[in-house]
Amino acid sequence: MGGKKFAVLLCAEDPEYVKMKYGGYFGVFLRMLGEEGETWDVYKVACGEFPDDEEIKTFDGFVITGSCNDAHGNDVWILKLLILLQKLNSMKKKILGICFGHQILARSLGGKTGPAVSGWDMGITTIHFSSSTKLFSSVIVPASLAVIECHRDEVRELPPEAEVIAWSDKTGIEMFRYEDHIMGIQGHPEYNRDILSHLVDRLLQRNLIVESFADEIKANLDGQEPDKEAWKKLCTNFLKGRLY
Secondary structure (H helix, E strand, O other): OOOOEEEEEOOOOOOHHHHHHHOHHHHHHHHHHOOOOOEEEEEOHHHOOOOOHHHHHHOOEEEEOOOOOOOOOOOHHHHHHHHHHHHHHHOOOEEEEEOHHHHHHHHHOOOEEEEOOOOOEEEEEEEEEOOHHHHOOOOOOOOEEEEEEEEOEEEEEOOOOEEEEEEOOOOOOOEEEEOOOEEEEOOEOOOOHHHHHHHHHHHHHOOOOOHHHHHHHHHHHOOOOOOHHHHHHHHHHHHOOOOO
């Protein structure tokens, strides 16, 4: 499997803390998904940095990260990203979307996104797979997995061709797939508790959440762990064509 080439489409600015400790979000994703012999590049699409048509052809797969922006927004870079994703879909390139990436993928396919009906979902959430053993022929997925969540938007509706493959008590579309080359995950399989805790502090400083809610999230983290190894296996195998 060596020699493959992948790109991270970075949809957020790196916080200084994540940059210093983890090498930015690119470093976080590389740690989860990278394997020996592969080449990984990053494009800061939120800053207007996109691969050109010739570069696109050289990649085996793409990962779309989370973002502070709304996937239903019409910022110039978001509209440009939608065009890129439609192009990648037509080329049947492997695409893994995380949080904002999950939402913008759904939108690019004709689905609908918007503010979550239940508001913020932050912390460690158990998501449930729909008939999980039938979804991926080469990997047995448990009936449920714990994942870190940090979102206040959601996918409200998928196009008819897409399939919901996981849900939670707060979010009806936690994961979806489209044919065999696109998968979206609302949660953050790449996060650890440290990154989430730091993010909670940043949201509190920006007055996007209140202190009592921040304290509640941190208290609920004690004694809980996401199923990081299971997520790593699932995401890596999907991106590299080892699931079907």
